[in-house]
Amino acid sequence: GQNIDQPTEMTATEGAIVQINCTYQTSGFNGLFWYQQHAGEAPTFLSYNVLDGLEEKGRFSSFLSRSKGYSYLLLKELQMKDSASYLCAVRDTNTDKLIFGTGTRLQVFP
């Protein structure tokens, strides 16, 4: 089966650091994606991990541990515009399709 878990909601303060976790169980794994989705808008691609370790891209970093079925998205120097849902998606190697989690709604307060 396939299962992806993320916290439903998180809050943080402007300028702070927040870590959004994602755990997954899939029959076959071939990469993990993070997407950002502002309310009423389409998801936009943030990062892709296929090997273990940390990928850094500006204020955003994404980490993957395949042995633990675990990833996190790290957002630094939070800005108000970072208030959005963050979707974790796993690519299933058997079907080659993306399986999305339900998303984590992040609210950044001043």
Add this chain to the structure above:
Amino acid sequence: EAGVAQSPRYKIIEKRQSVAFWCNPISGHATLYWYQQILGQGPKLLIQFQNNGVVDDSQLPKDRFSAERLKGVDSTLKIQPAKLEDSAVYLCASSLERGREQYFGPGTRLTVT
């Protein structure tokens, strides 16, 4: 580079009516996806095309949903007849090839009353 285009952006219909959505992917993208996103959930893949062939339609309710991508570019998704539970945002996405990052269109918000 133009993004993924979708129309209409919003649609309200009564149950048992029909509706069609249109998608134009990013130029040169061979793979096209249709997703259904119900409020508070992540997108769920309905159908995936590689050029004009169907790769995966295992989660498409084929008794009422149909999709085509005749010339390997534009695609249409149709629902006939609609049910209340079809109320959702229908997202179209494209990627250069299978497995690469997907780029999403703005979506069509469907309300079935």
